[in-house]
Amino acid sequence: MSEPTMSPTAGYAAATMSHTFPAAADQIVELHALGARVRVDLHGAAPVLVEEFHRVWRRCLTPLPGSAEPTGLDAGRIDMAAEVARISPEASRDVAARALTRSTQRITAALIAAQAGRLLMLHAGALCHPDTGASVVYVAPGGTGKTTLSRALGREFAYLTDETVGITEDRRILPYPKPLTLRRPSGGRAKIEHAPDDLGLLAPRADPWVAGVVLIRRDPSVVGVSVEPLDPGEALLLLAPEASSLARLERPLHRLAELGQATGGFRLVRYAEAADLAGLVGDTVGAPR
Amino acid sequence: MKAAVVRATPLVDQLELEDGAVVLVGSGDHARVLKVSAIALMVLTLARDGAAMRSIGRDLLARFGPPSDGSIDDAVSALVDELARQGLVEVCPGG
Numbered sequence: 001m002s003e004p005t006m007s008p009t010a011g012y013a014a015a016t017m018s019h020t021f022p023a024a025a026d027q028i029v030e031l032h033a034l035g036a037r038v039r040v041d042l043h044g045a046a047p048v049l050v051e052e053f054h055r056v057w058r059r060c061l062t063p064l065p066g067s068a069e070p071t072g073l074d075a076g077r078i079d080m081a082a083e084v085a086r087i088s089p090e091a092s093r094d095v096a097a098r099a100l101t102r103s104t105q106r107i108t109a110a111l112i113a114a115q116a117g118r119l120l121m122l123h124a125g126a127l128c129h130p131d132t133g134a135s136v137v138y139v140a141p142g143g144t145g146k147t148t149l150s151r152a153l154g155r156e157f158a159y160l161t162d163e164t165v166g167i168t169e170d171r172r173i174l175p176y177p178k179p180l181t182l183r184r185p186s187g188g189r190a191k192i193e194h195a196p197d198d199l200g201l202l203a204p205r206a207d208p209w210v211a212g213v214v215l216i217r218r219d220p221s222v223v224g225v226s227v228e229p230l231d232p233g234e235a236l237l238l239l240a241p242e243a244s245s246l247a248r249l250e251r252p253l254h255r256l257a258e259l260g261q262a263t264g265g266f267r268l269v270r271y272a273e274a275a276d277l278a279g280l281v282g283d284t285v286g287a288p289r
Numbered sequence: 290m291k292a293a294v295v296r297a298t299p300l301v302d303q304l305e306l307e308d309g310a311v312v313l314v315g316s317g318d319h320a321r322v323l324k325v326s327a328i329a330l331m332v333l334t335l336a337r338d339g340a341a342m343r344s345i346g347r348d349l350l351a352r353f354g355p356p357s358d359g360s361i362d363d364a365v366s367a368l369v370d371e372l373a374r375q376g377l378v379e380v381c382p383g384g
Binding site: 231232233236237240241245246247251252253254257 | 303311320
């Protein structure tokens with residue numbers, strides 16, 4: 001798969017002055033994700049940065065049709081004003097990109113904090129069948145393949161998140177279709193936020209629900225895909241460290257175990273390349289038409 | 290001399306399995322999930338409101354029989370030490 005190209009506005013310093021300035025109200029951006037809404041204060045930010053923020057977060061600007069709780073829980077307000085106001089339109093692309101990435105991290109933290117004790121939240125990505133909402137949840141520690149997998153298969157299956165999967169007691173997923181944080185095509189350590197639309201990732205057309213949960217481990221030595229069913233105890237030991245605010249839930253271990261039981265059991269999946277998992281995802285959620 | 294008293298740390302949740310249990314202890318970022326054996330689970334149950342080491346030994350002996358190696362007192366002591374290291378019990382030494 002080729003690296004995504006930067007959008008013209010992602011080149012912050014290269015942006016022209018002919019941009020339409022967003023209205024002042026656009027500098028308080030309300031996002032809807034993970035069954036909650038959060039307001040991000042971008043007052044003082046250069047218009048091009050505000051515009052870029054709107055662009056990469058477009059899927060969260062209005063409640064998703066697939067969102068089970070469209071009105072959402074109030075996750076409060078994130079004040080990015082002090083940080084973004086310091087970034088001049090002439091600032092380097094890296095400075096602006098870092099600010100966007102930090103805002104993503106703060107948004108994620110606020111949403112998770114708001115849903116603590118309500119949702120079962122797994123550090124995971126999720127894709128679903130675009131029309132049925134049947135979803136596969138792939139759990140993995142940070143930096144070990146969730147974003148790559150979401151990007152690789154999100155053109156065939158609908159993208160729900162690459163970061164945190166929020167699951168209700170009745171197994172519905174409250175999507176968090178955040179921007180995907182990717183390294184620059186040119187290499188180096190700097191990362192850029194990419195709108196799911198820019199990567200061609202599909203959006204769900206139905207309420208997503210959990211059809212299967214796998215723990216993924218990328219292992220270049222694996223030929224094809226190795227799938228190992230996990231016994232409940234083993235699965236809980238592996239899943240619990242990847243759950244947010246687990247201890248805040250009522251009977252959290254039972255809730256996790258019941259999720260496994262209802263979805264045919266947790267599985268440990270080893271694979272070499274993300275594309276190798278297309279078959280497993282299709283088998284779990286059903287092949288899209 | 291008073292006997293040492295073992296007191297189990299309150300668990301957030303426990304899920305019993307065929308060969309023991311998985312338990313969740315602690316809160317917030319410090320919450321941990323651990324797998325414990327059936328014998329360890331019984332110690333946690335017996336020590337929920339505090340129990341003397343001797344009393345735990347008697348109950349384990351009755352339920353599981355004598356240890357395969359060494360005395361029951363030594364076996365209980367080693368098990369309780371391990372549970373204490375894992376943060377699952379506190380031991381109040383006898384005076």
